[in-house]
Amino acid sequence: MSYKLDLSDLRRGGEVSITQQLVDRISAAIEAGEVQPGEKLPPTRELAAQAGVNHLTAARVYRKLAELGYVAASVGRGTFVRALTPASSTARGDDWQAYALPQDEPSYSEQILADTFSLAGRDDVISLAIGWPAPSTYPTDEVARIAADVFEEEGGNALSYLPADGLFDLREQIAARGRTYGYAEDADEVVITSGAQQAIALSAQATLEPGDVAAIESPTFVGMMTALRGTGARVVGVPVDENGFDVDALERLLTRHEVKLVGLQSACQNPTGRNLSEERRQRLAELAVERNFFILEDRVYADMNFEGDFVRSLRELAPAHVLYVNSLSKVVGGGLRAGWVTARGPVRERIAMLKLDNDFHTATLIQHIAARWLATGAYERHVKETIPFYRERRDALLVALERHLAGEYHVDPPAGGHHLWVTLNRPLDERALYAEAARSGVTFTPGGAVTAERRSQTSFRLSYSLLGPEQLDEGVRRLARAIREVRRRARNAIPAGMS
Helix, strand or coil: CCCCCCCCCCCCCCCCCHHHHHHHHHHHHHHCCCCCCCCECCCHHHHHHHHCCCHHHHHHHHHHHHHCCCEEEECCCEEEECCCCCCCCCCCCCCCHHHHCCCCCCCHHHHHHHHHHHHCCCCCCEECCCCCCCHHHCCHHHHHHHHHHHHHHHHHHHHCCCCCCCCHHHHHHHHHHHHHHCCCCCHHHEEEECCHHHHHHHHHHHHCCCCCEEEEEECCCHHHHHHHHCCCCEEEEEEEECCEECHHHHHHHHCCCCEEEEEECCCCCCCCCCCCCHHHHHHHHHHHHHHCCEEEEECCCCCCECCCCCCCCHHHCCCCCEEEEEECCCCCCHHHCCEEEECCCHHHHHHHHHHHHHHCCCCHHHHHHHHHHHHCCHHHHHHHHHHHHHHHHHHHHHHHHHHHHCCCEEECCCCECCEEEEEECCCCCHHHHHHHHHHCCEECEEHHHCCCCCCCCCEEEEECCCCCHHHHHHHHHHHHHHHHHHHHHHHHCCCCCCC
């Protein structure tokens, strides 16, 4: 690393151990910004020599820093400063757990996802990282009335166990919409899940095993990428452009690899907001049938289409090859945790069995509420009413970017969804920007967390669904300030070996 710690005044034989002194010294340097996010720390043997301690002591120092959340170790690569360091650390009696638990170092994507949720409720932080639906749009009065009706009419059955694949009434409502929009023919194709994320994870577990190759759009939804990687499969990125998932690039990939599964969002893609063109939709379905690979089609934003024609499901074209995933979370309310996957054949039965092993079934009361709400036709009314709300926020974020970052970025306005995909015209250190933005009171989703490959460009996702126009403007102002500060530091940095 370019910064060299001053370890000349370590107190040996004092009340504070050498190990703790080293931990305090390094963590203070990280918090002060003297050691930058993403920077590699010296190997343990080098730290041991510099501090005049043995190798085991140096290893304990790094292990303690990892437990406190300051660093992350990567086998074969070294120890690196985390993108976002903890706000504070206090001594607890549970340190032993780090040694007893199996080794499980979170990936960069998982760290970013955890940071996003942990910062979401802070009043001093404007989160441009979260694409949840706005609570002001929730149909709370309707849902409250339906919940009361469920208890009055169902009694104890509202809280009883259900089959693993879910409440038949809800599966029939989903199948009825599926017959109209091309993603299901029969209720027996549907498995109810606790949100779309569980549907994605179960589908990945049902189809992939270690050593398989899965292709995924890049950039992508972080939950899709972590679910596929969690199976032990090799995940390879395929670009997304103005016409959505690049099927030509996939065809080139198929000449080199036997792909088992392709994961994508075919409409209002997260994070670009792009739609899959009809020509590519047709060709991708043909390839799945020709090459016998699965398509995992995530449609959580598909109905939030602001511009252009509705994109029909891939499953309509290849029902035996497409696992269709959707939920009410992004359109109605994330807390409902009402999702589903439609499939047929042995893979559908495998998904249902995995659901049983995972959590028996999705909450019974939620399934009754969702079934009755869909039966009233409320879903279509709700989508129609909320699209102008989210379109206004998308436009406000585009205006804020032009006000505070004019000439510094590129963005293609999304066709729908809750996000913008922004690329800076001049690259900079992504992790340094992420940490500086958090210090400035704003968060975003860095591109490295949602792409399957290393990129030379600096891109990030900005989400607008939860914030009003004034908050969006202030968030972008803080982000622009963080960008300027990171660029200033980069200009003033002294190259290693020049001091």
